[in-house]
Amino acid sequence: xxxxxxxxxxxxxxxxxxxxxxxxxxxxxxxxxxxxxxxxxxxxxxxxxxxxxxxxxxxxxxxxxxxxxxxxxxxxxxxxxxxxxxxxxxxxxxxxxxxxxxxxxxxxxxxxxxxxxxx
Numbered sequence: 001x002x003x004x005x006x007x008x009x010x011x012x013x014x015x016x017x018x019x020x021x022x023x024x025x026x027x028x029x030x031x032x033x034x035x036x037x038x039x040x041x042x043x044x045x046x047x048x049x050x051x052x053x054x055x056x057x058x059x060x061x062x063x064x065x066x067x068x069x070x071x072x073x074x075x076x077x078x079x080x081x082x083x084x085x086x087x088x089x090x091x092x093x094x095x096x097x098x099x100x101x102x103x104x105x106x107x108x109x110x111x112x113x114x115x116x117x118x119x
Contacts, residue, residue: 005114008079008089013072015039015110017095020065024056025100039070039093043080048072052097068097079117089115 002014019026028034028051035049048070056064079089096107 001110001113003113004111005116006077007116008077009074011077012074013077013113015070015072015093015095016067017070017097017108018065018067019097019105020063021055021099022063023061023099024058024064025061026052026056026064026097027054027100028052029100029102036099037068037070037095037097039095041091041093043089043091048076048093077115079115087116087118089117091115 001016003011006013026036028036033051035051037050037052038047039050040047050070052068055066056062080091090112092112093110094107095110097105099105
């Protein structure tokens with residue numbers, strides 16, 4: 001992640017994951033633009049969905065690896081309802097991706113992110 005402490009409604013948060021795929025079939029199923037990457041907010045269990053584009057454009061199954069970045073704009077980096085007087089919120093993301101066959105990757109959990117609610 002680009003930051004582990006952010007200010008609500010002000011900062012952009014970028015999360016990077018590294019991937020390896022043995023047959024190179026990461027990308028939208030059937031050419032759709034359906035979400036195939038999910039970052040689940042630990043506070044709400046809300047899944048932020050993203051579409052990872054076709055990564056292996058050769059059409060031939062082959063191992064691929066690399067990195068994918070997910071960007072959260074300031075209007076998404078917010079505090080959950082906090083009790084009066086509480087100035088911080090903390091969360092992490094559980095992340096997984098799905099390949100074209102619907103196989104789900106291992107799930108990983110990010111480091112905690114502290115959100116400054118009332119700077």
